[in-house]
Amino acid sequence: MKIPDSRRGAAAGHPRQTVGMERTPRRGVEEIRAGERSGVLHPENLRTFHARWITPRGPAGRVVETYWHVRWALPDGERIEQTIVDRPAVTLSIESGDVVAPFVVTGPRRRAWVRTISGSGDVFAARLRPSGLDVLGGVALPTLVDAVVPADDALCPGIHGLLRAVGRARDPQARADVFDELAARCLEERPPGPAQRLADAVVAELVAAVRDRTGAPFADGFGVSERTVQRALRSTLGMGPKAIASRIRLQEVARLLAGPGVDDLARIAAELGYADQAHLVTDFRRTTGITPGAYRRSLDGRRS
Template sequence: MNAPRTRAISATERTGVLAPANLERFHAQWIAPADDVRDVVDTYWAVRWHLDAGERIEQRIIDHPSLTLSIEHGDVDAPFVVTSARSHAWTRTIAGHGDVFAIRLRPAGLAVLSDLDPSSPGPEQELTPALDTRAHALLARIAAAPDPARRAERADALVRAQLAERPLRASQRIANAALDALTAQPHVQRVPDVAAAVGTSERTLQRALRTHVGRGPGEIARRIRLQEVVRRLSAGEEDIPRIAVDLGYVDQAHLTNDFRRVAGVTPGAYVDGLVQMQAALRGRP
């Protein structure tokens, strides 16, 4: 029996969502892509919300090091959006009602589905025909499907067709393999070791990631590592020195400085904020 394609996004997994208890309020879901488009699509995800009048949620996120194409409806800024990873945690203000269907791309994906350079989009930018005709047309066709499950099915078919038109090059496959290696081991890794694991030179690895992700391996590894710190802290782990050791930091101070630089707070302050938030949620009617 095939595994279900759709499942709820758990607050205990590595998403980079700060205060992930909010995920339940957004009806957040992962939708698995078809096997034959996984070189292009990392995952589809969908969220839907309907907040009370006057209610606002300031949701903060440490991005996954990837680019995302999204279809948005309701109280949103634009119908189609392209998003790249930010250098620091960012905040999205959620109010009213709306829904989002998103395609999180693999490193190889942008060159298949778009004519954009990975370094050209801003952190979040409306995707218009003037910006990128190819990707805009793709999202418009997917948006015509009535719900997330059928949007994923239509996306699979359209991505499959574009992959046949633009098959992957060697550098795209190297970039995919490098991100897989970094994601599987979210601790401090030396770039030469990552290159060796992928079976390429350090220079080729650097060039492949810069070309297809717009970032180098060190920056990508740091983002994945901080997402893992968020996951462990959010799951109730409070032994910050142990987390630092497990993830290969020199000491707790290095973890604290790294986390504060991106998240804007220390790990201890983040944990305190989670406790306060959970108490507030328990007090909701």
């Protein structure tokens, strides 16, 4: 079984020897589809929403991996419990409707998490590259790991001001335009240092080559020590390379299990670089709270 290439925001042409970012892509708007590596464990729910990726443009692509926009309007009394295994990242969002706050900072997650969706609402968000929080002048990372924090003026005035300016724009693409401009200004004022650039390049590589194993040989490809990679990732995402690689790999496991006719765990484990099927099962259960088999059966139950 060949693992299909279905990555979002991965570097195109990503030599490990260069600690930097890929070329800035042109603006694009694409539907978030069930068959891609989105981290949404029940991708059939995406049909309920108006969900789109919006590509950052210009220098902003060095700190923003992707923008995304979701709009929903559910009947009265209907609720969706959406479980997500997201990529370790800091996300800045502007939200309306039945939401936590109008401006939100969501930190990297070490486990799957659940968002309850009801009523009607709208979210425009920017998923940052590892360097993004430092460049944009955000809050201290330790307060964000496994947290959802209202981006109020007292806690994080820089982020609050940025999101308030972006939120004045009339529609998602206009908001992306404003965010692009403000991010470019921040890059001029606070360009990422070597550790931040290394973290960006490492995560881009792990996203692009989901089978990669971390450790000394992996770090050698960037011309640095394993310890240097660990420090760069912990300072920007609060997690080590093994945990980040595991999360990205689990997103691919979930994507494959949610697809039609793919249920051979031993072959998936081999293709994705797990030691064996047992390691895949343990990793999946530890992160999501259920086994791959139970997850697959839950999908089949929803389809029937």
